[in-house]
Amino acid sequence: MSRTKGGSDKCSCRLVKEVNQLKTVVNAQSKVLAKLVRQMKDGCKKKDEEEDGCTFCGLNPCIKCLNPDVLYHLGHNTDTTDFPKVFGDVKFVCMGGTPGRMEAFAYYIMQEIGLKLNPATKLADMAEAGKRYGMFKVGPVLCASHGMGCPSISILLHELIKTMYHAKCKDPVFIRMGTCGGLGVEPGTVVITTEAVSGKLEPVHEIVVHGNSVLHPSQLDEGLANEIKSCHDPRTDKFDVVIGRTMCAHDFYEGQSRLDGAFCEYTPDAKMAFLEQLQAQGVKNIEMESLAFAALTSRANIRSAVVCVAILNRLEGDQITTPHEILSGFDKRPATLIARYIRKVLYPVEEDSDLASEAESEDGDGGAGDSKPPPPPPEEEAE
Numbered sequence: 001m002s003r004t005k006g007g008s009d010k011c012s013c014r015l016v017k018e019v020n021q022l023k024t025v026v027n028a029q030s031k032v033l034a035k036l037v038r039q040m041k042d043g044c045k046k047k048d049e050e051e052d053g054c055t056f057c058g059l060n061p062c063i064k065c066l067n068p069d070v071l072y073h074l075g076h077n078t079d080t081t082d083f084p085k086v087f088g089d090v091k092f093v094c095m096g097g098t099p100g101r102m103e104a105f106a107y108y109i110m111q112e113i114g115l116k117l118n119p120a121t122k123l124a125d126m127a128e129a130g131k132r133y134g135m136f137k138v139g140p141v142l143c144a145s146h147g148m149g150c151p152s153i154s155i156l157l158h159e160l161i162k163t164m165y166h167a168k169c170k171d172p173v174f175i176r177m178g179t180c181g182g183l184g185v186e187p188g189t190v191v192i193t194t195e196a197v198s199g200k201l202e203p204v205h206e207i208v209v210h211g212n213s214v215l216h217p218s219q220l221d222e223g224l225a226n227e228i229k230s231c232h233d234p235r236t237d238k239f240d241v242v243i244g245r246t247m248c249a250h251d252f253y254e255g256q257s258r259l260d261g262a263f264c265e266y267t268p269d270a271k272m273a274f275l276e277q278l279q280a281q282g283v284k285n286i287e288m289e290s291l292a293f294a295a296l297t298s299r300a301n302i303r304s305a306v307v308c309v310a311i312l313n314r315l316e317g318d319q320i321t322t323p324h325e326i327l328s329g330f331d332k333r334p335a336t337l338i339a340r341y342i343r344k345v346l347y348p349v350e351e352d353s354d355l356a357s358e359a360e361s362e363d364g365d366g367g368a369g370d371s372k373p374p375p376p377p378p379e380e381e382a383e
């Protein structure tokens with residue numbers, strides 16, 4: 001009996017050992033299997049990306065299935081516009097409030113990057129059919145007006161991001177060039193945003209989806225902000241450039257603590273206390289689109305920057321009394337820096353010293369438009 005018991009003990013011991021060995025083998029095999037599946041998926045993802053072409057992340061997977069995709073506010077759709085042909089070369093998407101500013105920028109950048117237009121023609125407004133925004137294309141630079149406020153820029157960004165997606169664009173950079181109210185800075189100073197904050201001073205853009213609040217971070221690309229700042233030449237430019245946080249308001253008057261709106265239910269002291277609180281938190285300016293701009297571009301992993309000129313110092317007042325000629329000179333300042341940045345990217349061999357020779361001349365009649373076009377202008381026509 002005892003022999004039998006000893007035998008069965010031995011047997012179960014061997015069984016346990018064998019089961020354990022088997023477990024080790026199965027575990028090892030499932031690790032190998034998981035690795036192979038991962039490699040297989042990564043391979044397919046890479047292939048998809050190569051096929052899709054566009055480098056954006058996190059986009060709606062259903063875009064592919066929209067046939068056609070109608071970009072209603074831009075007046076284009078994938079049935080009638082050949083996106084890769086029309087927009088496939090876009091590397092810079094520049095945006096600003098008004099169609100006039102963006103058309104002027106389009107002509108300016110044309111000169112700056114050495115493109116030419118047949119003198120008998122003019123740049124077409126590519127969003128004319130949508131009757132909402134203005135859009136002009138000059139080689140790799142797409143210039144679009146976004147209107148006022150986050151809802152307006154947000155609609156445009158959805159449609160521009162889809163435009164870039166359908167066109168299979170590779171890593172286009174998005175830049176908003178605007179005006180703002182400065183905080184403790186001289187009127188005419190250019191402010192480049194590090195981070196957009198809401199009226200509650202939170203670095204998030206809130207959207208309401210299905211009745212629920214959804215928050216998206218509103219960071220901007222620090223490297224890009226510094227690259228654009230480095231295009232400033234303090235020796236010759238007649239303006240300062242600072243980097244800081246931007247408060248994005250959903251209104252020009254009460255939302256920005258002005259005392260001159262149709263309604264005002266706070267005291268001048270409360271206004272000053274709020275503006276000083278903003279300043280203490282590193283806020284350098286106030287405008288109305290940076291939050292949606294930062295949030296939507298960063299959701300798609302797009303490098304983006306906000307470059308605005310202060311048209312007044314809010315610590316000194318609310319009303320904009322600066323004459324229009326001076327304001328339009330101010331408008332050219334963000335444009336000058338952005339054009340230099342674009343030139344640097346397109347013509348990296350250009351010497352930094354070239355920047356000094358074409359610094360903004362506000363005494364002249366053409367302001368930033370006086371700049372010399374870069375050497376070897378490509379023999380290409382603007383669209």
Ligand SMILES: O=P(O)(O)O[C@H]1O[C@H](CO)[C@@H](O)[C@H]1O
Nearest residue numbers: 097148149178179287288289
């Ligand atoms: O000068 P732009 O870029 O239009 O932007 C600023 O000016 C408008 C208010 O006057 C707001 O849209 C604000 O963000």
Ligand SMILES: O=c1cc[nH]c(=O)[nH]1
Nearest residue numbers: 179180181286287288
């Ligand atoms: O004070 C200002 C000036 C321009 N744009 C704004 O939103 N606020």
